[in-house]
Amino acid sequence: MEDMISMEKVKRNQRKYSDETKSLIQVGGYIAPIDFLWEDILIGITLKKPILLKGPSGSGKTKLAQSISALFNQPMHSVNCSVDLDAESLLGFKTIITKEGQSIIEFIDGPVIQAMKKGHILYIDEINMAKPETLPILHSVLDHRRMLTNPFTGEVIHAHEDFSVIAAINEGYVGTSPMNEALKNRFISFSIPYLTGQQLREVIRAQFPQVSEQLIESLMNINEDLKKQVINGLLAEEAASVRSLLDAVALAQYIPIKRAVLYAIAEKLEDKMEHKLIMELVDTWVK
Known part of the structure; x- marks a missing residue:
């Protein structure tokens, strides 16, 4: 019963x-x-x-x-x-x-x-x-x-x-x-794995309804590249953190994307080579 x-x-x-x-x-x-x-x-x-x-x-x-x-x-x-x-x-x-x-x-x-x-x-x-x-x-x-x-x-x-x-x-x-x-x-x-694809896009859109699709697309592309490097063992897991990505979105509404990723993601990592790799990945998407 x-x-x-x-x-x-x-x-x-x-x-x-x-x-x-x-x-x-x-x-x-x-x-x-x-x-x-x-x-x-x-x-x-x-x-x-x-x-x-x-x-x-x-x-x-x-x-x-x-x-x-x-x-x-x-x-x-x-x-x-x-x-x-x-x-x-x-x-x-x-x-x-x-x-x-x-x-x-x-x-x-x-x-x-x-x-x-x-x-x-x-x-x-x-x-x-x-x-x-x-x-x-x-x-x-x-x-x-x-x-x-x-x-x-x-x-x-x-x-x-x-x-x-x-x-x-x-x-x-x-x-x-x-x-x-x-x-x-x-x-x-x-x-509990990280969110990816459309689900991650929904989270960003829910928290930041005013953000442009272009900004979301740029940061999503950067996040996907970071995940690939995490899988390859070249970056620590926190580099692909959804929390950090959302921090970057929040900042990127007011400052350039490159600086937003620097403060929200790269600066959290102590390894200088990982820091450098993240910023190089950003350069491939943001000119």
């Missing part, structure tokens, strides 16, 4: 997506680079499976999570992982407050506990940046138990039925480490 109810929710959410896709695009929502990717992720979310988004920087992982939040009208609590992430950053902390003239200790819920109690989305960004010993505290939250015993208060928290978890990783980047198997096995994983 529970599986039948879940699948009915999936169908309703798929219909809702079909009805609302255009409005999501108009407000800068996520556009899937693969036809079935968005709907498959929605099925995972509806079944309350923790979702892991794997992809290069600027491929739209955060935008995807934000679009799910918008689609379901479900607030999202974000955790930005780093080597400094600790249990308090995830769960909350104790503080002293004054109440009716007396000082008392009160626990302030962190993003994990807030999302669990309120039935919101928990978004864990760059989860492989956190120290491996920090994240096991989430194991019971991410598996079938969907619960947590708060080590600071002893409170046992059972997740609201609408609670969902989305995590994102940039694999192979400096400062990251492989996820341990116990953690990774709790997720359903999806690879």
Whole structure:
């Protein structure tokens, strides 16, 4: 019976997506680079499976999570992982407050506990940046138990039925480490590639409706060349980032394209040879 109810929710959410896709695009929502990717992720979310988004920087992982939040009208609590992430950053902390003239200790819920109690989305960004010993505290939250015993208060928290978890990783980047198997096995994983072709053009047009077709065409051509060099191993993945391309579009409305690409893309790379290659590619399209 529970599986039948879940699948009915999936169908309703798929219909809702079909009805609302255009409005999501108009407000800068996520556009899937693969036809079935968005709907498959929605099925995972509806079944309350923790979702892991794997992809290069600027491929739209955060935008995807934000679009799910918008689609379901479900607030999202974000955790930005780093080597400094600790249990308090995830769960909350104790503080002293004054109440009716007396000082008392009160626990302030962190993003994990807030999302669990309120039935919101928990978004864990760059989860492989956190120290491996920090994240096991989430194991019971991410598996079938969907619960947590708060080590600071002893409170046992059972997740609201609408609670969902989305995590994102940039694999192979400096400062990251492989996820341990116990953690990774709790997720359903999806690879998120960069947008290409007409889909990328739609994103640009949605965010910059006043930009000329000539400007879009020039930057699209430059972006395609950058992707080819990424595939050939001559440029780092972030050179073809959609985020960087959109930054270049924003700048190119007011300054020459060549300077826009310099500031939005080339200057982000530390390797001087990569920097030079990007600007040479630009010269082939912009005179």
